[in-house]
Amino acid sequence: xxxxxxxxxxxxxxxxxxxxxxxxxxxxxxxxxxxxxxxxxxxxxxxxxxxxxxxxxxxxxxxxxxxxxxxxxxxxxxxxxxxxxxxxxxxxxxxxxxxxxxxxxxxxxxxxxxxxxxxxxxxxxxxxxxxxxxxxxxxxxxxxxxxxxxxxxxxxxxxxxxxxxxxxxxxxxxxxxxxxxxxxxxxxxxxxxxxxxxxxxxxxxxxxxxxxxxxxxxxxxxxxxxxxxxxxxxxxxxxxxxxxxxxx
Amino acid sequence: xxxxxxxxxxxxxxxxxxxxxxxxxxxxxxxxxxxxxxxxxxxxxxxxxxxxxxxxxxxxxxxxxxxxxxxxxxxxxxxxxxxxxxxxxxxxxxxxxxxxxxxxxxxxxxxxxxxxxxxxxxxxxxxxxxxxxxxxxxxxxxxxxxxxxxxxxxxxxxxxxxxxxxxxxxxxxxxxxxxxxxxxxxxxxxxxxxxxxxxxxxxxxxxxxxxxxxxxxxxxxxxxxxxxxxxxxxxxxxxxxxxxxxxxxxxxxxxxxxxxxxxxxxxxxxxxxxxxxxxxx
Numbered sequence: 001x002x003x004x005x006x007x008x009x010x011x012x013x014x015x016x017x018x019x020x021x022x023x024x025x026x027x028x029x030x031x032x033x034x035x036x037x038x039x040x041x042x043x044x045x046x047x048x049x050x051x052x053x054x055x056x057x058x059x060x061x062x063x064x065x066x067x068x069x070x071x072x073x074x075x076x077x078x079x080x081x082x083x084x085x086x087x088x089x090x091x092x093x094x095x096x097x098x099x100x101x102x103x104x105x106x107x108x109x110x111x112x113x114x115x116x117x118x119x120x121x122x123x124x125x126x127x128x129x130x131x132x133x134x135x136x137x138x139x140x141x142x143x144x145x146x147x148x149x150x151x152x153x154x155x156x157x158x159x160x161x162x163x164x165x166x167x168x169x170x171x172x173x174x175x176x177x178x179x180x181x182x183x184x185x186x187x188x189x190x191x192x193x194x195x196x197x198x199x200x201x202x203x204x205x206x207x208x209x210x211x212x213x214x215x216x217x218x219x220x221x222x223x224x225x226x227x228x229x230x231x232x233x234x235x236x237x238x239x240x241x242x243x244x245x246x247x248x
Numbered sequence: 249x250x251x252x253x254x255x256x257x258x259x260x261x262x263x264x265x266x267x268x269x270x271x272x273x274x275x276x277x278x279x280x281x282x283x284x285x286x287x288x289x290x291x292x293x294x295x296x297x298x299x300x301x302x303x304x305x306x307x308x309x310x311x312x313x314x315x316x317x318x319x320x321x322x323x324x325x326x327x328x329x330x331x332x333x334x335x336x337x338x339x340x341x342x343x344x345x346x347x348x349x350x351x352x353x354x355x356x357x358x359x360x361x362x363x364x365x366x367x368x369x370x371x372x373x374x375x376x377x378x379x380x381x382x383x384x385x386x387x388x389x390x391x392x393x394x395x396x397x398x399x400x401x402x403x404x405x406x407x408x409x410x411x412x413x414x415x416x417x418x419x420x421x422x423x424x425x426x427x428x429x430x431x432x433x434x435x436x437x438x439x440x441x442x443x444x445x446x447x448x449x450x451x452x453x454x455x456x457x458x459x460x461x462x463x464x465x466x467x468x469x470x471x472x473x474x475x476x477x478x479x480x481x482x483x484x485x486x487x488x489x490x491x492x493x494x495x496x497x498x499x500x501x502x503x504x505x506x507x508x509x510x511x512x513x514x515x516x517x518x519x520x521x522x523x524x525x526x527x528x529x
Contacts, residue, residue: 221287
């Protein structure tokens with residue numbers, strides 16, 4: 001039923017950006033203003049696009065996010081409130097639209113899903129209770145394996161991976177270990193020395209405040225933590241078919 | 249004496265240990281005892297829900313199971329990232345018995361989802377605003393705070409059901425009984441970008457700059473937070489924000505428990521305020 005409604009992908013449609021003044025009579029507008037792009041066409045990406053690990057379906061996204069993407073009527077409120085929409089190549093409402101219409105190839109290779117700060121504003125404000133932040137999570141999970149090689153999002157993906165690696169090893173995050181894991185993994189990919197050294201001057205300041213713990217805490221039952229990770233990597237608790245049909 | 253379960257989370261046992269010090273000192277002064285969950289594990293925080301949905305439920309679920317096993321009916325998680333993940337996981341377990349059974353097998357502990365998870369503000373509310381008012385020894389004069397709630401104290405609203413998600417007032421109400429003033433401002437629930445501090449610093453600097461600028465423009469002389477990640481961004485990174493944007497905010501950032509503790513007569517050292525980066529002049 002959505003086939004005729006894919007208005008944003010029509011070639012030749014002029015890009016229209018509604019831009020609100022940042023300052024109304026001394027009152028600054030909170031958040032990303034109205035610079036959303038719900039009137040615009042979705043921009044094409046360059047040739048060096050990343051692939052994706054898993055071909056999701058709208059039902060799979062719904063099951064992961066406990067939502068109904070088909071409910072979205074493109075009011076754009078998610079994008080209007082998003083603090084990072086201005087920087088995104090696809091806006092939140094466009095991503096929900098792509099999930100609705102099963103256009104996952106574009107949704108999974110965009111940079112926007114890796115800009116999302118998971119602030120939950122979109123989900124909270126959606127008049128149709130679409131869990132937009134949950135949709136972002138669902139898309140990221142499907143895209144994560146390939147995204148780590150794309151320069152624009154490599155660091156973001158490496159950070160999340162280093163974080164979980166540290167949790168798996170210790171049961172808790174060891175900030176120093178996580179930082180080393182993250183920085184070395186990122187450096188291995190882009191050989192960027194300034195980024196590697198960045199924030200190294202924070203260490204003595206943290207140390208002086210008793211906030212720098214080279215030896216972090218470890219839980220006693222680390223084998224259990226490893227088993228939990230192992231099982232979660234294999235488990236398929238959110239099936240790709242058959243909708244659960246309940247929303248948050 | 250009131251006793252409450254305590255889930256510190258990694259941040260409070262890491263670089264945000266000043267927050268733990270502050271919470272512990274404050275609870276002690278108010279006659280509440282925190283009972284730390286034995287062998288708790290990380291809740292997965294900002295990373296698990298991005299990479300693996302099952303893991304993002306299983307990690308907090310393990311901790312909910314530990315709390316149930318130890319007969320903890322109320323669990324304080326002073327970090328909103330932790331409390332949100334714990335509450336979200338509990339909601340999934342309660343809503344879906346089939347999932348609960350499978351997660352229970354994954355995390356090797358029985359799960360009923362009967363532990364209430366609360367944030368720091370809620371614990372102060374449980375102790376009682378009037379009790380706190382009666383315990384104030386040194387009213388906080390001269391403070392004009394911008395109360396900053398950030399994202400996860402109130403969002404997602406349908407899951408957390410705490411305060412007004414667009415215009416929360418719970419911290420201002422506590423400040424009032426401490427004798428401290430607060431300002432009306434626009435950014436109290438906007439995101440500071442904490443989840444991206446390491447991965448995407450320019451983004452985080454931009455978001456934090458907007459918050460600091462707005463607080464300053466509305467006449468605040470400090471910020472009050474109840475989140476370790478907001479504190480890192482707004483306090484530790486404040487100098488970076490100032491350098492990036494050529495500004496000078498000079499805004500101390502207090503945890504809510506810092507101000508409660510100060511009003512109760514505790515010292516800055518006892519509350520860990522001396523470990524902050526931006527100091528009051």
